[in-house]
Amino acid sequence: MSSAHESVQTFTPREFHRQAHDALGNPQIRANFRRAMDGLMAKRRDVFSDWDLETLRELGANIRLRALAKLPDLLERLEANCQANGIQVHWAENGDEACRIIRGICERHEAKAVIKGKSMVSEEMHLNAHLEEAGIEALESDLGEYLVQLNEQTPSHIIMPAIHLNTDEISKILHDRTGTERTRDVDIMTAAARAQLRERFMAADVGISGVNFAVAETGTLCLVENEGNGRMTTAVPPVHIAVTGIEKVVEQLRDVPPLYALLTRSATGQHVTTYFNMISSPRKSGEHDGPQEVHLVLVDSGRSNIYQDDELLDTLRCIRCGACMNHCPVYTRVGGHTYGTTYPGPIGSILMPHMMGLEETKDLPTASSLCGACGEVCPVKIPIPDLLVRLRRESVGEGRGNVPGAGVKRTKTEVAAWKGFQWLATHPAAWRSGMALAGKLQALMPSRLGPWTEYRTAPKPAKVSLHALVKRHQANKADENEETR
Amino acid sequence: MTARDNILKRLRERTDGPLAAPESDFAVVTGRDWSQEERLARFERLITSVHGEVIHTSHDGWTKALAEVLEAKGIRRLALGREHPVAAEARAALAEGDVSLIDADRDVESWRHEQFHDTDAGLTSTRGAIAETGSLWLWPTPDEPRLLSLVPPIHVAVLDADTIEDTFFDVIEAHGWAGGMPTNALLISGPSKTADIEQTLAYGVHGPRELVVLLRHAEERP
Amino acid sequence: MTSVKLYPPKPEKVYLFGTCLIDLFYPQAGLDAIRLLEREGIEVLYPQDQTCCGQPAYTSGYHDEARAVAAAQLDLFSEPWPIVVPSGSCGGMMRIHYPQLFAGTDRETLAGEVAGRIYELTEFLVHVCHLRLEDQGPSERVAMHTSCSARREMGLAETGPALLARMGQVELAEQARAAECCGFGGTFAVRHPEVSAAMVEDKTQAIAATGATRFVTSDCGCLMNIAGRFEQQDKAIKGEHIASYLWRRTS
Numbered sequence: 001m002s003s004a005h006e007s008v009q010t011f012t013p014r015e016f017h018r019q020a021h022d023a024l025g026n027p028q029i030r031a032n033f034r035r036a037m038d039g040l041m042a043k044r045r046d047v048f049s050d051w052d053l054e055t056l057r058e059l060g061a062n063i064r065l066r067a068l069a070k071l072p073d074l075l076e077r078l079e080a081n082c083q084a085n086g087i088q089v090h091w092a093e094n095g096d097e098a099c100r101i102i103r104g105i106c107e108r109h110e111a112k113a114v115i116k117g118k119s120m121v122s123e124e125m126h127l128n129a130h131l132e133e134a135g136i137e138a139l140e141s142d143l144g145e146y147l148v149q150l151n152e153q154t155p156s157h158i159i160m161p162a163i164h165l166n167t168d169e170i171s172k173i174l175h176d177r178t179g180t181e182r183t184r185d186v187d188i189m190t191a192a193a194r195a196q197l198r199e200r201f202m203a204a205d206v207g208i209s210g211v212n213f214a215v216a217e218t219g220t221l222c223l224v225e226n227e228g229n230g231r232m233t234t235a236v237p238p239v240h241i242a243v244t245g246i247e248k249v250v251e252q253l254r255d256v257p258p259l260y261a262l263l264t265r266s267a268t269g270q271h272v273t274t275y276f277n278m279i280s281s282p283r284k285s286g287e288h289d290g291p292q293e294v295h296l297v298l299v300d301s302g303r304s305n306i307y308q309d310d311e312l313l314d315t316l317r318c319i320r321c322g323a324c325m326n327h328c329p330v331y332t333r334v335g336g337h338t339y340g341t342t343y344p345g346p347i348g349s350i351l352m353p354h355m356m357g358l359e360e361t362k363d364l365p366t367a368s369s370l371c372g373a374c375g376e377v378c379p380v381k382i383p384i385p386d387l388l389v390r391l392r393r394e395s396v397g398e399g400r401g402n403v404p405g406a407g408v409k410r411t412k413t414e415v416a417a418w419k420g421f422q423w424l425a426t427h428p429a430a431w432r433s434g435m436a437l438a439g440k441l442q443a444l445m446p447s448r449l450g451p452w453t454e455y456r457t458a459p460k461p462a463k464v465s466l467h468a469l470v471k472r473h474q475a476n477k478a479d480e481n482e483e484t485r
Numbered sequence: 486m487t488a489r490d491n492i493l494k495r496l497r498e499r500t501d502g503p504l505a506a507p508e509s510d511f512a513v514v515t516g517r518d519w520s521q522e523e524r525l526a527r528f529e530r531l532i533t534s535v536h537g538e539v540i541h542t543s544h545d546g547w548t549k550a551l552a553e554v555l556e557a558k559g560i561r562r563l564a565l566g567r568e569h570p571v572a573a574e575a576r577a578a579l580a581e582g583d584v585s586l587i588d589a590d591r592d593v594e595s596w597r598h599e600q601f602h603d604t605d606a607g608l609t610s611t612r613g614a615i616a617e618t619g620s621l622w623l624w625p626t627p628d629e630p631r632l633l634s635l636v637p638p639i640h641v642a643v644l645d646a647d648t649i650e651d652t653f654f655d656v657i658e659a660h661g662w663a664g665g666m667p668t669n670a671l672l673i674s675g676p677s678k679t680a681d682i683e684q685t686l687a688y689g690v691h692g693p694r695e696l697v698v699l700l701r702h703a704e705e706r707p
Numbered sequence: 708m709t710s711v712k713l714y715p716p717k718p719e720k721v722y723l724f725g726t727c728l729i730d731l732f733y734p735q736a737g738l739d740a741i742r743l744l745e746r747e748g749i750e751v752l753y754p755q756d757q758t759c760c761g762q763p764a765y766t767s768g769y770h771d772e773a774r775a776v777a778a779a780q781l782d783l784f785s786e787p788w789p790i791v792v793p794s795g796s797c798g799g800m801m802r803i804h805y806p807q808l809f810a811g812t813d814r815e816t817l818a819g820e821v822a823g824r825i826y827e828l829t830e831f832l833v834h835v836c837h838l839r840l841e842d843q844g845p846s847e848r849v850a851m852h853t854s855c856s857a858r859r860e861m862g863l864a865e866t867g868p869a870l871l872a873r874m875g876q877v878e879l880a881e882q883a884r885a886a887e888c889c890g891f892g893g894t895f896a897v898r899h900p901e902v903s904a905a906m907v908e909d910k911t912q913a914i915a916a917t918g919a920t921r922f923v924t925s926d927c928g929c930l931m932n933i934a935g936r937f938e939q940q941d942k943a944i945k946g947e948h949i950a951s952y953l954w955r956r957t958s
Binding site: 017020021024329330333334363366367368369370371372373375376386389391392393394395396398399409415418419421422424425426428431432435438450451452453454455456457458459460461462464465466467468469470471473474 | 741891
């Protein structure tokens with residue numbers, strides 16, 4: 001996918017291996033991600049240097065945990081306060097239902113053109129395609145999303161959707177799709193996109209956005225952004241629809257500053273974003289701008305199932321900063337599209353199995369060396385490696401069986417192999433004989449061991465195991481002691 | 486059963502039982518105890534680091550500074566409110582000049598095209614600022630609606646030095662935001678920007694390309 | 708990140724848990740660890756019934772099997788001596804994951820007690836033995852790869868380099884992205900061989916770029932991975948377990 005011109009490529013988590021193979025063999029993809037991730041990691045490190053990061057992360061985790069502990073009450077409170085402010089609240093069990101609700105609102109307003117601010121939840125439910133089927137055009141306005149949409153792709157990163165494309169590729173996309181002059185000047189390209197999108201903001205019948213934090217206490221929707229397209233989307237069209245997962249609620253307004261501080265610093269290494277947009281009502285009587293109607297669509301899509309389990313619950317603390325992917329050595333190598341899911345990288349690998357089932361996503365929980373970099377940087381301290389291991393357990397049918405598709409990877413061969421390992425490792429005499437035998441048979445060891453030896457030499461069993469070496473060493477020492485006595 | 490009922494029921498009847506809600510200690514986001522000088526310096530350092538422009542002026546002479554900014558930036562058409570003292574004083578000071586003053590206190594539907602295409606700058610007051618992050622905070626009003634700080638290519642914001650506080654948390658607490666939120670509350674930290682093209686920063690992608698802060702000091706600075 | 712650990716005074720005896728990779732592939736590293744400890748006047752107990760910590764099964768999701776294997780190890784350390792593990796990965800398994808694995812079982816208390824006595828070798832040498840080293844080797848630049856488990860799970864990014872810093876003739880070579888995973892990850896290298904290969908390729912390049920002719924590590928998984936990659940390319944850069952490196956140059 002190096003060229004903007006190639007036919008549209010679709011990605012699926014089922015094809016993780018093939019997609020990883022393709023990405024690894026694509027120098028452009030490799031270079032784009034490596035450069036971007038190195039930059040993002042360095043910026044995050046710098047911006048947290050003057051903070052008591054651990055205390056702040058502790059507070060962030062604590063706020064999210066408190067919100068989850070009170071989740072049903074907070075959702076009701078959010079709903080009541082939003083309604084009191086004039087915001088209409090809708091609930092959807094899944095993405096399809098949410099799409100139908102949004103389409104219904106659009107149709108009631110005879111909307112033909114929808115402008116969108118960045119919303120990963122809307123990506124999750126494939127809202128654009130759904131609206132297009134109903135004859136409603138949905139145009140992305142975040143610059144990265146706009147570029148990705150022009151190129152008929154999906155985002156490859158949750159914060160920086162077009163991070164897989166370089167300047168030249170983007171120039172080509174803008175030229176081919178919008179007639180923008182061919183240039184390497186980012187200012188010219190940005191100005192062109194600004195001009196194109198401004199007309200669309202003015203013409204849009206409905207604006208659709210996501211939500212970063214929904215404050216139960218005040219019925220306030222908070223949106224974090226740098227570009228201003230979020231403000232445009234939520235203030236220019238006559239109708240604003242905000243769509244979000246049920247876990248995005250926080251209890252009180254004072255919970256927002258720490259989470260916002262963690263989000264911007266973790267995501268892009270910024271002290272603060274250009275805009276923090278807090279919406280608490282539609283246009284009031286006497287006010288001169290802003291939408292006449294504001295809707296909030298709360299989407300479940302498997303979240304309430306995750307909520308049932310004390311360990312899995314931590315998944316829902318996520319504030320969608322993307323730091324886990326920025327620091328993931330696997331994501332950095334294969335890029336976002338390889339995962340074939342709305343949320344790529346470590347957070348995607350612990351979230352998507354709940355949304356798509358383990359059958360579809362069975363290669364994702366194993367697509368990690370468990371290096372721990374994701375958990376180390378997570379601003380709300382989600383133990384991502386532990387959750388990856390938990391989903392591996394579920395995959396092989398040794399978990400609680402409460403994740404869709406549990407047990408899908410359990411095969412007789414693999415079970416037999418691990419049972420064999422268990423037997424050997426719980427029979428010390430057999431183990432010692434095995435080690436001794438391996439040493440004796442050293443010469444017979446195959447020099448090729450499947451995938452391992454494609455890239456490395458095979459390790460050779462030592463002639464004498466540590467068990468035997470220690471015995472010998474202890475005997476020698478006893479002799480020495482005997483002699484020196 | 487509606488979706489709402491189903492979702493809430495599942496959440497309430499949680500398999501692993503009710504969860505304990507921890508208390509939160511907010512000390513890390515407050516208690517900076519910066520002096521007014523530190524606040525000012527930090528605010529200016531941070532907002533200029535993201536391309537915001539800060540112009541110091543006295544409280545009485547600020548409209549002169551405004552006129553200079555308009556002149557320097559070639560602003561011919563300025564949108565502004567009417568009732569807020571900032572707007573009123575600006576109107577008075579600019580009445581005789583050749584800058585066209587555009588009324589922002591009217592329904593946007595009646596002047597959308599003008600706002601998007603024929604307005605060089607928007608002038609707003611601010612309620613205060615945050616030193617820690619270099620942010621202005623605004624609660625748009627019928628007099629100074631929310632698009633005034635977004636749609637025109639240049640945003641000129643008037644800030645009083647003594648309204649800069651330490652942290653966002655401090656502002657929310659000190660001003661009792663939770664007691665009554667406006668339709669729209671905003672933090673603005675610099676002009677609109679993007680890094681979506683290969684991490685190269687570009688300004689003015691959707692909102693203003695420039696943010697000019699007229700920072701008013703109660704007394705003449707030496 | 709683990710919380711701050713209070714270190715005991717130097718004990719009379721310790722247990723050594725040798726790990727299966729050392730047992731099978733790098734026994735010399737285990738023996739050198741024992742000699743380093745013995746030189747400090749510590750008697751090293753090596754339970755002959757030890758096998759594997761169970762981590763391969765654990766990270767593969769086979770927790771019943773991992774628990775059975777781990778249970779067999781729990782019984783081997785009946786006296787209250789510290790348990791030294793020459794691997795951050797196996798050490799992390801025993802210190803962090805044993806309590807999780809046995810939570811709610813009748814061996815929960817034992818698992819917690821054993822976990823509390825687990826020390827990674829370099830951690831033990833630095834913080835408990837306050838090891839002094841008299842380097843007798845030739846002057847040399849060496850790169851250090853600290854395993855992800857040692858670095859992040861056990862919070863021991865500094866102990867390996869701290870030991871090398873005590874070696875008079877050894878200069879520690881700074882490498883790019885030193886904290887990045889080498890791509891081993893146990894069964895990860897087998898399940899996702901191409902991704903793993905890309906990672907180890909970058910790691911070997913970073914080490915080679917330092918100009919060092921040798922790298923040391925405190926984890927045999929990483930050693931097998933990185934050294935295996937160098938060897939396959941016929942590169943002259945050799946890898947060694949830090950225990951062997953320290954013993955070889957100071958004995």
